[in-house]
Amino acid sequence: MHKHFIAALKRGDGEAHTEAFNLHRKNVYNWAFKILKDKDEANDVLQEVFEDFWKDRESINITSTVKGYLTGMARYKALNVCRSKKKQGIQPLEAGEILPAEQSANNAMENKQALEFVRVAVNKIPSEKHKDAFILVHIVGLNYKEASRRMGISVPVIRVYVSRAIQFLRPILQNSLLILLWFQLK
Known part of the structure; x- marks a missing residue:
């Protein structure tokens, strides 16, 4: 079906x-x-x-x-x-400060491609708990304490979940400059 x-x-x-x-x-x-x-x-x-x-x-x-x-x-x-x-x-942005249109358009396309690459990689994390912990800490930008509260688990457990998610992602994103771009987008 x-x-x-x-x-x-x-x-x-x-x-x-x-x-x-x-x-x-x-x-x-x-x-x-x-x-x-x-x-x-x-x-x-x-x-x-x-x-x-x-x-x-x-x-x-x-x-x-x-x-x-x-x-x-x-x-x-x-x-x-x-x-x-x-x-x-x-x-x-400061008053009057704008990004050049070309740079902004190029950055938007590169950012979209990088985010899609990371999105696909993160979606491959087999454990939903590890995936959620990783997203809350590294994408949403919550600290471990806030993320642990949101997930209803302890801080040490969320650290383990995030660590395991990173271990899973490392070979997928290895040698990729996109990962640096991704962390800049945070």
């Missing part, structure tokens, strides 16, 4: 998209809300996920399940909201 569903979606079958929405909207919303702790922002992420899912339907490559793909999208969109809010609060 999975292959038939994806084929129907890629053909532009609106019923397949509606079915995906009806089946997975709660999971997508819950992931977004778990990260953002804001109903309106979680609803915005929900809408963006399904808009992008439809818009990019011809090029999607789902290697696991539709649910996993959509919740992964929700996770990254929610984390991008957190990252954006964090940057806005910490590093505002």
Whole structure:
């Protein structure tokens, strides 16, 4: 059924998209809300996920399940909201300061490619707990204590989870300059 569903979606079958929405909207919303702790922002992420899912339907490559793909999208969109809010609060531009348009466009494309590469790598982490801990600490930017509270586990346990996630990612991201770019985006 999975292959038939994806084929129907890629053909532009609106019923397949509606079915995906009806089946997975709660999971997508819950992931977004778990990260953002804001109903309106979680609803915005929900809408963006399904808009992008439809818009990019011809090029999607789902290697696991539709649910996993959509919740992964929700996770990254929610984390991008957190990252954006964090940057806005910490590093505002000086009055009159702007980035050159060319540099900004090039950086945006490179950042998008780097984030997609990292997103795919992080989604390969086999343990959901390790993945969540890694995302909270290294993508959202929470300290270990805040992340442990959010996950409902102790600080030493979250350190172990993050460490194991990094051990898993190291061979995937090894010798990649993208990892440096990724940590700069935080």
